Each structure stands twice: as structure tokens, then as C-alpha cells.
Amino acid sequence: MAPSSQQSSSTAAWTPATWRSKPIKQSPAYPDESKLQKAVKELNRMPPLVHPTEIAALKANLRDVAQGNAFLLQGGDCAELFDYCEQDAIESKIKLLLQMSVVLIWGTNKRVVRIGRMAGQYAKPRSSPTEVVNGKEMPSFRGDILNGYHEDEREIDPNRLLKAYHHSAATLNFMRSALASGIADLHRPFDWGLGHVRDPGLKEKYSTIASSIQQTLRFLQVINARPEELQTVDIYTSHEGLLLEYEQALTRLLDSPEARSPAASRFASRAPSPPPGEADDTLPVRNLAIHGQDYYDTSAHFLWIGDRTRQLDHAHVEFFRGIANPIGVKVGPTTPVDDLLALLRALNPQCEPGKITLITRYGAGKVADLLPKHIRAVEDSEYRRCVVWQCDPMHGNTLSTEAGIKTRRFNDIYKELQESLRIHKEQGSYLGGMHLELTGDAVTECLGGSEGLAEDDLSTNYTSFCDPRLNEKQALELAFLVADHFSQEGKTGRK
Numbered sequence: 005m006a007p008s009s010q011q012s013s014s015t016a017a018w019t020p021a022t023w024r025s026k027p028i029k030q031s032p033a034y035p036d037e038s039k040l041q042k043a044v045k046e047l048n049r050m051p052p053l054v055h056p057t058e059i060a061a062l063k064a065n066l067r068d069v070a071q072g073n074a075f076l077l078q079g080g081d082c083a084e085l086f087d088y089c090e091q092d093a094i095e096s097k098i099k100l101l102l103q104m105s106v107v108l109i110w111g112t113n114k115r116v117v118r119i120g121r122m123a124g125q126y127a128k129p130r131s132s133p134t135e136v137v138n139g140k141e142m143p144s145f146r147g148d149i150l151n152g153y154h155e156d157e158r159e160i161d162p163n164r165l166l167k168a169y170h171h172s173a174a175t176l177n178f179m180r181s182a183l184a185s186g187i188a189d190l191h192r193p194f195d196w197g198l199g200h201v202r203d204p205g206l207k208e209k210y211s212t213i214a215s216s217i218q219q220t221l222r223f224l225q226v227i228n229a230r231p232e233e234l235q236t237v238d239i240y241t242s243h244e245g246l247l248l249e250y251e252q253a254l255t256r257l258l259d260s261p262e263a264r265s266p267a268a269s270r271f272a273s274r275a276p277s278p279p280p281g282e283a284d285d286t287l288p289v290r291n292l293a294i295h296g297q298d299y300y301d302t303s304a305h306f307l308w309i310g311d312r313t314r315q316l317d318h319a320h321v322e323f324f325r326g327i328a329n330p331i332g333v334k335v336g337p338t339t340p341v342d343d344l345l346a347l348l349r350a351l352n353p354q355c356e357p358g359k360i361t362l363i364t365r366y367g368a369g370k371v372a373d374l375l376p377k378h379i380r381a382v383e384d385s386e387y388r389r390c391v392v393w394q395c396d397p398m399h400g401n402t403l404s405t406e407a408g409i410k411t412r413r414f415n416d417i418y419k420e421l422q423e424s425l426r427i428h429k430e431q432g433s434y435l436g437g438m439h440l441e442l443t444g445d446a447v448t449e450c451l452g453g454s455e456g457l458a459e460d461d462l463s464t465n466y467t468s469f470c471d472p473r474l475n476e477k478q479a480l481e482l483a484f485l486v487a488d489h490f491s492q493e494g495k496t497g498r499k
């Protein structure tokens with residue numbers, strides 16, 4: 005259903021619990037309230053998964069993206085499973101994101117900000133409460149954080165909220181240690197694996213890019229240069245902030261690094277004053293200026309509001325308007341133009357650049373009609389150059405084969421990206437990122453790409469329990485194509 009255009013007040017009192025008085029979509033009916041309360045209480049006691057300093061650093065990076073000085077690569081599984089919390093799966097995703105980002109740095113000549121859809125992407129919105137699997141109707145799989153895929157695990161289990169926390173913690177711990185231990189050492193040669201590329205023209209294009217990158221890295225090694233980008237490789241974490249019980253339990257009032265930074269004084273001077281006698285826990289949004297503290301959702305660095313839960317007067321927008329994290333909003337064919345500005349005003353009343361990422365996902369056939377209107381609404385307002393525009397070319401391009409297999413065509417995905425790049429250029433705005441569903445494994449879930457995956461190939465290694473993901477070759481190919489686009493543009497003189 006299209007979100008309503010009734011406006012949520014950005015000045016009303018906010019606490020991490022005010023969302024509970026609003027209507028809500030996609031909220032699970034927990035079968036056992038006392039079990040839920042017990043799980044939430046325990047979550048509330050757990051240490052934060054991420055720190056405000058990291059969240060603030062990501063926000064500063066996203067400000068650079070919004071202003072056209074960096075590019076955002078965000079990717080990972082559609083539905084992360086607890087089973088993916090193991091060394092190989094995590095390592096292969098990190099390596100893929102890193103390799104793609106090197107290609108994008110080469111093409112864009114800009115820093116690349118990396119965010120994984122990982123270490124918490126366990127909750128899935130569903131269009132229907134039930135689904136048919138192998139001819140049998142059962143409650144829909146809503147992600148490992150609520151129920152299991154197997155038939156006998158379909159009942160919602162609140163203990164899974166705790167399991168989600170622990171799997172996020174283990175995944176994040178390994179990500180941090182792997183990155184700190186040099187998994188991202190760019191001086192090791194990459195395996196570009198271009199053997200599968202059948203088209204000789206494409207093969208030459210990709211090989212040229214790969215060898216140019218390799219040469220540059222060798223040169224840096226020889227002169228013992230360690231540019232900042234190669235020294236500290238960060239991958240931030242993100243997930244859809246769907247389950248507000250979980251997000252609330254991990255939201256904490258913490259000292260704000262932004263309060264200490266010069267940029268914060270700008271917001272401080274514009275922050276509303278508390279009404280006299282107002283209790284500390286019902287302060288107006290963003291009490292940064294008042295106490296040097298802010299509410300951080302410590303479940304991930306970046307959270308986004310999905311396409312099904314961005315109604316202005318509903319619970320998700322209410323919750324997200326009060327936290328200091330950078331947040332994403334999915335924008336699609338059902339987003340009324342007027343809602344877009346109202347959403348920005350509700351979620352980012354102080355116009356912090358980089359605070360909001362608009363993740364556009366229309367479908368290759370619709371983007372040309374819809375994106376320009378959304379761009380104009382934002383760029384002709386006070387939010388000009390304030391948001392990050394990011395293209396999600398996955399979620400508007402899902403289709404079913406005749407055999408009923410959910411898939412996406414590589415060409416549709418690339419087309420939506422290309423169209424978005426073209427339209428942003430025409431409109432004078434900056435497409436600052438891409439948001440992909442991908443995996444580091446050799447799955448066969450999306451059609452096409454240089455391997456030429458056909459419908460008959462889909463059954464070879466189709467392992468997604470939710471949406472089809474790009475495999476590592478398809479994902480890297482997309483990075484090559486986008487990098488090539490930017491590099492050609494650079495040659496024709498555009499900044």
C-alpha cells in the first residue's frame with residue numbers, strides 16, 4: 005500500500021519508545037509476550053555492537069558522498085542467515101566488497117565508502133503472511149531473527165532476537181579482526197578471474213582496468229607509499245531497521261562525538277530548546293546541544309527504512325527520526341513526490357548533509373519516468389546536495405521464470421544503474437552510490453552477466469531463501485561497468 009502523506013511532527017517529544025503509540029506495518033505477532041519481554045530485557049543489558057565514534061565517522065563519510073566527493077558501495081545478502089556466520093562466507097563477502105571498491109576508486113577517482121548488508125540483516129518484510137513451499141502453505145519465512153526457513157521452524161520465536169544479536173556480534177568481531185589483520189591488504193595481487201568473460205570486447209575492457217589497477221598498486225608498493233585509503237579499510241554494517249523491539253533495545257543515550265566536533269556547533273545552534281521542566285527521557289528530537297549526548301541505535305552503523313514501512317505517520321518513521329545514525333529510506337514507484345520532502349523534514353529537520361540516503365529502486369522500465377520527479381522535489385528544496393542518492397537496481401527488477409523461480413536479469417540491473425547515472429547527470433545531481441544484493445559465492449540466482457547464466461542454469465547453485473543475489477563475477481562485472489562509465493565521463497571533462 006502507498007504510504008500516506010500525513011506528516012509526522014518533527015518537533016514532538018521523542019523517546020526510543022514513542023513509536024509504540026503509532027500504527028505499524030510488518031509487525032510480527034509474537035506468540036508469547038513474556039518471552040518477548042525477557043528477550044528484550046536481556047538485549048537491553050547487552051553492550052552496544054557499534055560505537056558512536058564509528059557512527060559519526062560514517063556520517064562524515066556520507067556527507068562527502070552527498071557533496072559529490074566520494075562514492076558509496078553497499079552490498080550483501082537479501083536475507084542474511086545465522087548459517088552465514090562462518091569464516092569463509094564472511095571473508096568472501098569482505099574480499100568482494102573490497103575488490104569492487106578498488107575498481108570503483110579507479111573509475112570514479114573518489115574515495116569509496118563501504119557498507120555491508122551484514123552482521124544484522126536478519127529481518128525480512130513480507131508481502132503475505134503465508135507462502136507455499138513445495139505445494140504446502142505455511143507462515144512466511146520472515147528472516148532468521150524471527151523464524152526459521154524449515155517447515156517445523158516457522159513459528160515466531162522471540163529468543164531468536166537474542167540469537168540475532170549474538171550472530172551479529174560474532175560476524176562483526178570477525179570482520180573487525182580480519183580487516184585489522186590485513187585481509188584487505190591491497191598489495192596482494194587480486195584474482196580478477198576474467199576467464200569466464202565470453203565477449204572479447206568486454207574481456208579486453210575489464211582486463212585493461214584490472215591491469216591498470218594492478219600496475220598502480222605495484223607502483224605504490226615499490227615507492228613504499230601508503231595512501232590513507234590503503235591503510236585503513238573500513239567496512240560499516242547495515243540492515244533494514246524492521247523490528248523496532250530489537251532496535252529500541254539496542255538504542256542508547258551516549259556521549260556524542262559530534263558534539264565535540266566543529267560541525268556540531270552548527271546543529272547545536274539550530275536545535276530546539278527543551279520546554280521548561282521537560283523530563284530527560286522525553287526531550288525533543290536531537291538533544292545534542294543540550295547534553296552533548298545523543299540516541300544511537302547501536303545494532304549497526306547504518307539502518308534503513310524499507311519500502312513497505314516508510315509511512316509518514318507510522319511507527320518506523322517515528323522511531324528513526326530520533327536516532328543519530330545515518331539512515332536510508334527506500335524510494336520506489338509507490339513513493340508520492342510530496343512524501344519525499346515530508347520524509348526528509350521528519351527524519352532530518354536540521355538538514356545534516358549525509359544524514360539521509362535515498363535508496364531509489366524503481367525497476368529498469370520505470371526509472372526514467374519516476375526518478376527525475378523525485379530528484380527535482382529534493383534538489384529544488386533546502387535539501388539540495390544534502391542527501392546521498394543511491395541506486396538499488398535490484399528490488400524493482402525481480403521476476404519469476406516460467407518454472408516459478410525468482411530471479412533478476414543482469415541487464416535490467418545494469419540498465420537501471422545506467423539510466424540513474426544518466427538522469428542524475430541531466431538533472432545536475434550526483435548519483436553517489438549503489439546498493440546491491442550480492443554474495444561472494446558462485447551462486448546461480450541472477451540471469452546473464454559475462455558467464456551468460458540462462459534459466460536452465462539457475463538450479464545449479466540457487467541457495468537464497470529470499471531475493472536472488474549477484475554472484476561474485478556478476479557483482480565485480482557491475483563494478484567494472486560503473487567504473488568504466490565514470491572513467492569515460494572523466495575523459496570527456498566532467499568533474
Ligand code: PEP
Pocket residue numbers: 082129244309310311312334365399
Ligand atoms: C531489501 O532491501 O531487501 C528490501 C526488502 O527492499 P525494499 O524494501 O526496497 O523492497
Ligand code: CO
Pocket residue numbers: 082083399441470471
Ligand atoms: Co531483497
